[in-house]
Amino acid sequence: MKRSVLLLLLILLSSIGFSQNGNEPExxxxxxxxxxxxxxxxxxxxxxxxxxxxxxxxxxxxxxxxxxxxxxxxxxxxxxxxxxxxxxxxxxxxxxxxxxxxxxxxxxxxxxxxxxxxxxxxxxxxxxxxESLEFPINRSSIVQNKKGPSQGTGFLVNNEGYILTNHHVVDTAESVKVIGIKGEFSIPVTARVVAVDESSDLALLRVESKLVSFEKPPYNLLNSDSVIKAERVFTLGYPMQSAMGSEVKITDGIINSLTGFKNSISEYQISAAVQEGNSGGPLFNSNGELIGIVSAKISSDVADQVGYAIKSNYIEDFLFESGVTQFNKTDAKLAGKELSEQVESISNFVYIIKTN
Known part of the structure; x- marks a missing residue:
């Protein structure tokens, strides 16, 4: 019997998939x-x-x-x-x-x-x-039975308080909290889901509290048609926060392929290591330009360091179709800087997303 092992072991990087969830369902x-x-x-x-x-x-x-x-x-x-x-x-x-x-x-x-x-x-x-909760048999039935909080990653779109993450991070959530705004991890801030695209696995949140202000993020959104195979990339996120802590984590690698799972044209395959809680994290090129959003990986039982990220063109289309907001237009301010400088500039714009 032929076994499509790669199909069976694709892992979403978020709740009941690949965000952290400390409580087992029934x-x-x-x-x-x-x-x-x-x-x-x-x-x-x-x-x-x-x-x-x-x-x-x-x-x-x-x-x-x-x-x-x-x-x-x-x-x-x-x-x-x-x-x-x-x-x-x-x-x-x-x-x-x-x-x-x-x-x-x-x-x-x-x-x-x-x-x-x-x-x-x-x-x-x-x-x-x-049963693996990373990629379950019947995801929708488990989401209905899910108990306790889950966690992923998100990042700032612009200084109007809009934040991008994966749809599966906030799917069925009763409440959404954002943690880490301006490096403040002790006070969670409520966010509202304003737009979703389940097919592209994208969700747009907004923090509307008058007590919180946002600066314009230093990164620009790059057209994904300009991304090439084997170029260097890095991602920021909050994997396995309960064990690894609340400091933002960086992993880097290359673009393995310009197509994703089962030759999907909406994704890249990347070698940057991603873990539980990385869902919704931004993917940058060596100039610090935003080229995608991390969404899934292949189980390490099958292949090491094979992850997937949704391309930036699909992010731009999603934001346009939402009719709500767009990325601030900006130059590549981080181009030519050392990786450490880029990470320092970006870190305060990447957040923990927690749902209940």
Whole structure:
């Protein structure tokens, strides 16, 4: 069975994807038991859930799979001896247990272990796995069950208080707070979501408090058509803030490709390392010009330092279509400066975005 591993292991860099979320959603357990039948006992069996890594199911083995997604969930089995593929759909609800039985290439749901007592009693091995919250089976169902705050990154568009981040950072948020304005991390400031584009994964926020003022950011928005492969880039953000602290973090690398995931023309592939909480962080070229916004990466289990960023032209189109605001027009003020000088100039315009 062909496995699109890269497709399955794409990770969004934000909540329930790739921002930090300290509380697990509600879950259920799927028990998957393989028959003790001698026929085909030496043949490998593979169990697959959408967007997850394939699981080996050897003879006389039980898998206990912790699942956070709810709704209709398809489970696929692949009996490699005869290349036999079978599927079953479970209607998953939170806080319940489900049983699947794999027997000579067929997978089916059973009510409980008593239906398969003979095989259940002869289990020799048990393995426990859980659904990846970085790229879940059914994202929308987990967002509905999500508990606790999540966190990403955002950056200032202009001195009118508009801030850009990813749509998935603020999706379903009841409240949005911005932290780090002018280097102040002790006082969160409320922001309002004023425009979103789910297809481009972009969201525009605005801080409207009269107690907060903004300066014009030092970076300009560069046309992404001028970006070339292999040029140096860097990004700023707040990855894994609970462990790494609230000081803005820089990572640098190159443009690996001018197309993104599955040849998407709206993204670059980048080598700059990105982690949980980097969603919505700005991507700059060596002149300190804004060329994109960080959004996702490939799991390090598959490939090291492969991330994606939405191109600046899509940012400009999004802001234009919103009819609300645009980037301040400015010259490339940071061109020719050392990287350390550029980072120092930009840092106070990159913020922590926290949602509830």
């Amino acid at each position: 879950s259920s357990i799927i028990h998957i038991i393989r028959s003790n039948a001698i026929i085909g006992c030496a043949a490998d069996a593979i169990i697959e859930f959408q967007n997850q890594r394939p699981l080996d199911l050897p003879w006389k083995t039980q898998i206990d799979y912790k699942i956070y997604s709810t709704g209709n969930i398809m489970v696929t089995s692949d009996w490699t001896m005869v290349d036999r593929i079978d599927q079953v759909t479970l209607n998953i609800e939170s806080n319940k247990e489900y049983y699947l039985f794999f027997d000579k290439g067929d997978i089916s749901q059973v009510e409980g272990p008593e239906e398969i007592q003979k095989s259940f009693d002869k289990i020799k091995r048990k393995f426990s796995y859980k």
